[in-house]
Amino acid sequence: xxxxxxxxxxxxxxxxxxxxxxxxxxxxxxxxxxxxxxxxxxxxxxxxxxxxxxxxxxxxxxxxxxxxxxxxxxxxxxxxxxxxxx
Ligand code: HEC
Numbered sequence: 001x002x003x004x005x006x007x008x009x010x011x012x013x014x015x016x017x018x019x020x021x022x023x024x025x026x027x028x029x030x031x032x033x034x035x036x037x038x039x040x041x042x043x044x045x046x047x048x049x050x051x052x053x054x055x056x057x058x059x060x061x062x063x064x065x066x067x068x069x070x071x072x073x074x075x076x077x078x079x080x081x082x083x084x085x086x
Contacts, residue, residue, distance in 0.1 A: 017062045027062030 017028030024030030029037060037058050039045025053066035 014068050017060075017064065025062075026060065028057075028060055028064065 014022075017025060018031055019025050019028075022031040034041060036045070038049045038054060049064075050068070051066060054064040057063065
């Protein structure tokens with residue numbers, strides 16, 4: 001689970017805005033310090049942020065695309081083995 005998340009994070013555009021250690025850049029916030037701008041840091045809140053993206057950031061200049069703009073993360077994608085309905 002963690003390894004898969006790591007692969008997803010680094011193989012994805014997340015790095016560009018949140019930094020390779022998830023410690024943040026001017027474009028996107030630090031995800032490691034336990035301080036959350038969107039929601040309470042619960043899995044549910046974080047999942048919602050990642051699913052919906054952040055169109056109007058509070059403190060950063062990047063605009064976070066839903067699912068990191070990666071189509072294979074999209075629930076309707078046929079390439080996602082985890083959520084495919086088949
Ligand atoms: C184009 C830049 C960009 C990309 C790409 C991006 N993010 Fe973000 N992310 C942001 C911004 C901007 C915010 C909101 C910051 C604010 O409101 O000031 C944010 C917020 C978040 C939050 C909520 C942080 C909080 O404090 O509540 C999480 C979790 C998150 N991103 C995870 C991810 C993950 C995982 C990916 C890859 C799938 C990703 N982001 C890709 C820019 C980005």
